[in-house]
Amino acid sequence: MNRVLPLALAAGLAFSIAACGNSDSKAAADDNAALKVVATTPEVADFVRQIGGDRVAVTQIIKPGVDPHDYEPTPADLQAIGAAEVVVENGVGLEEWLDGTIEAAGFDGTVVDASKGVTLRTDDPHIWHSPVNAKIMVTDIEEALATAEPAAAGTFGTNLTAYATELDKLDADNQAAWAKVPVAQRKLVTNHDAFGYYVDRYQLDFVGSVIPSLDTSAELSTAQLAALVAKIKQTGTKAIFTESSLPPKTAEAIAAQAGVKVIGGEDALFGDSLGPQGTEQGTYLGAERHNTATMTAALGG
Structure with a gap:
């Protein structure tokens, strides 16, 4: 509506x-x-x-x-x-x-x-x-x-x-990069559920998101937070990826409880946006290359 x-x-x-x-x-x-x-x-x-x-x-x-x-x-x-x-x-x-x-x-x-x-x-x-x-x-x-x-x-x-x-x-290039990551390690946790088409295309395992929604206005309940922490531990997920247009605080708290690393700062994914105009990540191609390089480096190591 x-x-x-x-x-x-x-x-x-x-x-x-x-x-x-x-x-x-x-x-x-x-x-x-x-x-x-x-x-x-x-x-x-x-x-x-x-x-x-x-x-x-x-x-x-x-x-x-x-x-x-x-x-x-x-x-x-x-x-x-x-x-x-x-x-x-x-x-x-x-x-x-x-x-x-x-x-x-x-x-x-x-x-x-x-x-x-x-x-x-x-x-x-x-x-x-x-x-x-x-x-x-x-x-x-x-x-x-x-x-x-x-x-x-x-x-x-x-x-x-x-x-x-x-x-x-x-x-x-994306296909080739993911081919180097063992299938068992292709587990993704992000700020919100923004990467469904990417997950489907490259056959990743979407474990969950800090914001349990396709939209960013939803909030994680205490029960959902505990369930996400448990699932991260159970599946052996290596990292939580923050996004450039969303604050990382909740992701950092969940990562601390789950004992995994947070990928953020300059390495934050471009989920809903691109980088500043005039930069490589300010283009669609540059932002998507960044996303793939960041995810495969964190999950493939």
Whole structure:
């Protein structure tokens, strides 16, 4: 169910446009030749940049390190959506706020659900963690961009072909990395249940999560905490992996009780987000390579 857009947000749009109008005029003029695209999450924004190249001007709504499950739209988001020609979403219910925001912004362009064609796990929006799904997502995006900007369709198609090759290589590299980890040691515990598609693709054993949900708003009860500690001990799980967009405190407490190590800090997994823009982990490929390298190093040793 979509959240109701706060009235204050819609009311703030006019002020936001007036305040930003002068400073944004030059940027708008510079981007006149580019297709204006709003992308909701860091992952789909990176996909749009990879496929669109310099033929698109991308506004990314959710910034790196921000939990998308708790996101609340801002007046600047309405302004960006209202000015866009295409809006790209992850889909599968991740952006509960989007429909109301689009309506409030008066957007009448194309909305692209990048999950179209993906075989879904029940209520699990973290589809990008399988490179196979990522190929479907970028294909959906390429089709929408080519429809919106036919003059650049050749460029978008060429970029899709090149990026699909990169995704195939990522998948092959992931397969090779996990092949070096004994099957009995491929046991995963994370902050929340964000890696189901990854687990399925690479045949891992998902032991459990600190937050017992696909969403990050759930809380672990005392009984669930004790059960997770017991399961970690029983299965011989080696580590708990924290995530870049979630606090590590509870994971650290569980790890201490279970007698296992915590993988966090700079080694934290990218579950719901990417790294800072401009870094290797700020791209989908870089973040996924980081995740695989971190997990296989910790579990294979």
